[in-house]
Amino acid sequence: xxxxxxxxMKSISKSFFETKALNNVDFACHAGEVHALVGxxxxxxxxxxxxxxxxxxxxxxxxxxxxxxxxISRPSDANDIGIATIHQEYSTINELTVAANIFLGRELTIxxxxxxxxxxxxxxxxxxxxxxxxxxxxxxxxxxxxxxxxQIVEILRxxxxxxxLIVMDEPTSALSEEDKQKLFExxxxxxxxxxxxxxxxHHMPEIFGIADRVTVMRDGKIVLSEKTGETSEDAVxxxxxxxxxxxxxxxxxxxxxxKVLEVKxxxxxxxxxxxxxxxxxxxxxxxxxxxxCGAPEIAKSIFGLEKDYAGEITxxxxxxxxxxxxxxxxRHGMGFVSENRDKxxxxxxxxxxxxxxxxxxxxxxxxxxxxxxxxxxxxxxxIRDTGTKTHSSATEIRFLSGGNKQKVCFSRWLDENLELLxxxxxxxGIDVHAKADIYRIIEDLAVRGVGILVLSYEVDEVLxxxxxxxxxxxxxxxSEYGQSxxxxxxxxxxxxxxxxSA
Amino acid sequence: MTNAARLFRENNIIxxxxxxxxxxxxxxxxxxxxxxxxxxxxxxxPIGLIxxxxxxxxxxxxxxxxxxxxxxxxxxxxxxxxxxTGGVAWGIVAVIAGSVAMGVFNGTLVAKLKLPAFIVTLxxxxxxxxxxxxxxxxxxxxxxxxxxxxxxxAEKYFGIYASFLFLAAxxxxxxxxxxxxxxxxxxxxxxxxxxxxxxxxxNVNAVKIGIFAFSGLCxxxxxxxxxxxxxxxxxxxxxxxxxMDGIAAIIIGGTLILGGRGTIGGAFWxxxxxxxxxxxxxxxNVEDVWHLVxxxxxxxxxxxMNWVLWESRQVQTH
Numbered sequence: 001x002x003x004x005x006x007x008x009m010k011s012i013s014k015s016f017f018e019t020k021a022l023n024n025v026d027f028a029c030h031a032g033e034v035h036a037l038v039g040x041x042x043x044x045x046x047x048x049x050x051x052x053x054x055x056x057x058x059x060x061x062x063x064x065x066x067x068x069x070x071x072i073s074r075p076s077d078a079n080d081i082g083i084a085t086i087h088q089e090y091s092t093i094n095e096l097t098v099a100a101n102i103f104l105g106r107e108l109t110i111x112x113x114x115x116x117x118x119x120x121x122x123x124x125x126x127x128x129x130x131x132x133x134x135x136x137x138x139x140x141x142x143x144x145x146x147x148x149x150x151q152i153v154e155i156l157r158x159x160x161x162x163x164x165l166i167v168m169d170e171p172t173s174a175l176s177e178e179d180k181q182k183l184f185e186x187x188x189x190x191x192x193x194x195x196x197x198x199x200x201x202h203h204m205p206e207i208f209g210i211a212d213r214v215t216v217m218r219d220g221k222i223v224l225s226e227k228t229g230e231t232s233e234d235a236v237x238x239x240x241x242x243x244x245x246x247x248x249x250x251x252x253x254x255x256x257x258x259k260v261l262e263v264k265x266x267x268x269x270x271x272x273x274x275x276x277x278x279x280x281x282x283x284x285x286x287x288x289x290x291x292x293c294g295a296p297e298i299a300k301s302i303f304g305l306e307k308d309y310a311g312e313i314t315x316x317x318x319x320x321x322x323x324x325x326x327x328x329x330x331r332h333g334m335g336f337v338s339e340n341r342d343k344x345x346x347x348x349x350x351x352x353x354x355x356x357x358x359x360x361x362x363x364x365x366x367x368x369x370x371x372x373x374x375x376x377x378x379x380x381x382x383i384r385d386t387g388t389k390t391h392s393s394a395t396e397i398r399f400l401s402g403g404n405k406q407k408v409c410f411s412r413w414l415d416e417n418l419e420l421l422x423x424x425x426x427x428x429g430i431d432v433h434a435k436a437d438i439y440r441i442i443e444d445l446a447v448r449g450v451g452i453l454v455l456s457y458e459v460d461e462v463l464x465x466x467x468x469x470x471x472x473x474x475x476x477x478x479s480e481y482g483q484s485x486x487x488x489x490x491x492x493x494x495x496x497x498x499x500x501s502a
Numbered sequence: 503m504t505n506a507a508r509l510f511r512e513n514n515i516i517x518x519x520x521x522x523x524x525x526x527x528x529x530x531x532x533x534x535x536x537x538x539x540x541x542x543x544x545x546x547x548p549i550g551l552i553x554x555x556x557x558x559x560x561x562x563x564x565x566x567x568x569x570x571x572x573x574x575x576x577x578x579x580x581x582x583x584x585x586x587t588g589g590v591a592w593g594i595v596a597v598i599a600g601s602v603a604m605g606v607f608n609g610t611l612v613a614k615l616k617l618p619a620f621i622v623t624l625x626x627x628x629x630x631x632x633x634x635x636x637x638x639x640x641x642x643x644x645x646x647x648x649x650x651x652x653x654x655x656a657e658k659y660f661g662i663y664a665s666f667l668f669l670a671a672x673x674x675x676x677x678x679x680x681x682x683x684x685x686x687x688x689x690x691x692x693x694x695x696x697x698x699x700x701x702x703x704x705n706v707n708a709v710k711i712g713i714f715a716f717s718g719l720c721x722x723x724x725x726x727x728x729x730x731x732x733x734x735x736x737x738x739x740x741x742x743x744x745x746m747d748g749i750a751a752i753i754i755g756g757t758l759i760l761g762g763r764g765t766i767g768g769a770f771w772x773x774x775x776x777x778x779x780x781x782x783x784x785x786x787n788v789e790d791v792w793h794l795v796x797x798x799x800x801x802x803x804x805x806x807m808n809w810v811l812w813e814s815r816q817v818q819t820h
Contacts, residue, residue, distance in 0.1 A: 075701065076703070091697075091701055091702075092698070093690065093691045093694045093695060093698060093699070094694055094762075095690050095693075095694050095762050095763050096687055096690055096691065096694075100687050104687060104691060104699075104702040104704070105702035105703035105704050106703065107684045107687065109683075109684075114683045114684070115678075115682045115683060116683060116684060116687075
């Protein structure tokens with residue numbers, strides 16, 4: 001049965017206190033349409049999808065399904081009419097099997113007995129997987145799947161409940177290149193079945209690759225809604241920012257010959273092999289590759305989080321003891337920004353100020369008591385320097401947007417004694433505007449003479465930031481480029497393990 | 503990975519238990535006698551009931567600290583009814599109704615009022631202890647003699663204690679419910695991520711209250727068996743020791759104390775392990791104080807081994 005549903009949202013408004021998060025928004029999604037929804041953080045796209053998903057209530061306006069109004073006052077109402085939202089944090093249960101997850105809450109039993117019909121559930125899941133050309137074992141425990149597969153399980157669960165409109169919030173942010181391609185293929189198959197998808201993303205190539213229509217939101221209003229064939233990446237970006245994007249331009253600077261970090265013959269079985277490189281003062285060295293290329297493990301070895309490696313790491317002329325630990329590293333001028341901001345980066349219930357000052361509290365104490373004045377000074381300066389948007393320094397950090405959280409993570413390392421900063425995926429899940437701010441902060445630090453080692457999986461970011469780039473493939477450095485000979489296609493080929501005909 | 507290695511890894515508690523048995527047998531051949539095996543099977547019944555009730559609570563991400571002292575309290579309730587009526591029927595009805603009611607009380611506070619299970623059940627533990635002392639002043643006891651207590655305490659079928667057969671049947675029932683009905687999936691889901699479980703349409707509150715009602719019932723049943731085996735009831739019984747043995751059994755058996763993971767088979771073998779340790783340390787005439795020290799050491803060693811094996815599995819799968 002082909003889905004012929006049409007969902008319309010008419011004149012939707014929603015205010016939070018004084019702010020109009022949604023201002024008279026009209027939005028529609030047709031059967032089998034992939035509809036990209038874009039906008040900077042705070043533009044209103046998540047408020048719109050939350051209204052649709054029944055998580056928050058609209059103040060004004062109506063939602064129509066095939067022309068007749070529907071009431072969506074809680075998430076289960078949305079599910080009942082076939083709307084499902086796939087969040088960035090997957091809601092799968094790791095300890096249960098794929099089939100158990102897909103049937104959670106509506107298990108099949110043998111006849112009228114209370115006993116689960118595991119065979120029939122597995123068979124139905126297999127059927128579903130086959131329909132969409134996917135390969136996952138229904139009996140595998142979800143905890144053993146990678147994030148791409150977990151996401152697929154999550155989507156299948158929605159499809160198995162006869163959902164026909166799937167809202168995906170930044171679905172590719174945690175996926176490897178390979179899994180992204182699988183997801184896109186899956187989306188195309190769903191489209192063929194008449195499933196509609198609202199696709200929230202910041203990535204222009206993705207949007208123009210798979211979406212039929214793109215709608216841009218800015219300040220709670222829809223400012224553009226066009227078929228993707230009838231608009232352009234530039235036009236979308238222009239509407240998102242409301243101004244021509246002032247491209248981030250790499251500043252001129254001189255890289256010193258003084259090496260802050262030297263890595264020699266670094267080896268860890270199964271992770272990386274024969275890694276040799278240096279980072280000079282003021283230099284930005286970027287490691288790139290596909291997920292699983294071994295780069296994060298190298299970065300963690302340098303910071304002292306891993307100790308089971310062979311080889312030598314020399315930092316400021318001093319050979320590091322293996323697994324020296326973050327405490328030693330921080331005291332000796334190393335900084336580290338984790339790839340998992342919410343888990344390893346911020347302390348959610350603490351204030352912005354506490355989050356910024358934490359690593360350097362030890363320096364600002366008198367007889368063991370924290371020197372509040374000095375700390376406040378550092379915090380205020382850090383917020384100013386990074387352009388962090390927060391109501392006050394006492395605001396709990398969990399209320400900030402992704403980009404601002406990341407700026408706070410950076411703020412911790414603006415200390416004048418910083419010598420080497422290690423950044424893992426510094427702009428993951430951040431909108432274009434905040435990205436430019438982050439790049440500026442990185443460049444400012446480099447100009448100040450800090451050596452910077454970045455891990456990035458985004459080619460455009462690599463090209464923008466790197467003074468020198470190392471591409472890794474399955475634990476080997478396959479190429480090294482300087483600014484003069486860096487080319488996008490070469491980088492992509494190296495990352496993907498394409499053999500060069502030398 | 504070879505099959506033997508996988509078998510060892512996933513069922514290591516069995517091998518650890520068997521290894522301990524071998525050691526104890528070498529030290530004291532009397533350990534392996536049929537009489538002693540039989541004694542172990544009877545000793546572990548109250549611990550086993552606590553472990554079984556606790557298992558579901560822990561997998562759901564909670565804990566029930568009241569179970570030990572509650573079983574002492576309910577053994578006293580049975581004793582009081584026995585003293586008043588000279589029979590056990592009303593006592594058993596009262597124990598079952600009372601223990602389920604206590605569990606529902608715990609569960610409701612945890613589920614509906616979102617109070618931490620640790621504090622709620624710690625409070626019920628205090629109440630059970632206090633009420634026990636109120637009913638029978640310390641130093642006094644009620645003797646329980648009669649066919650029912652003899653049956654529970656000493657009746658055998660095919661040379662196996664009836665109480666152990668009862669426990670084994672309960673474990674099998676629990677295995678079926680946990681692995682082959684939706685209740686098991688729901689408990690695991692709640693222990694993994696309560697919010698997601700709720701979004702899947704699971705009635706989380708009902709499941710939680712049900713789990714605590716069952717752990718309450720298990721305390722009541724443990725109380726009945728305890729009273730029959732001892733032949734008397736008094737408030738000074740070491741209920742908390744019982745509770746700790748029960749918790750240790752399931753944790754050694756691979757249940758994650760933080761919830762979300764565990765197997766009934768593992769819990770059963772953990773129980774056998776605890777039973778063997780308790781018995782053999784008695785058998786070897788280890789002094790009480792040292793008994794506990796040894797027990798602590800052996801449990802840590804078993805857990806460390808579990809952990810090492812678990813870690814090695816993690817590496818293997820990546």
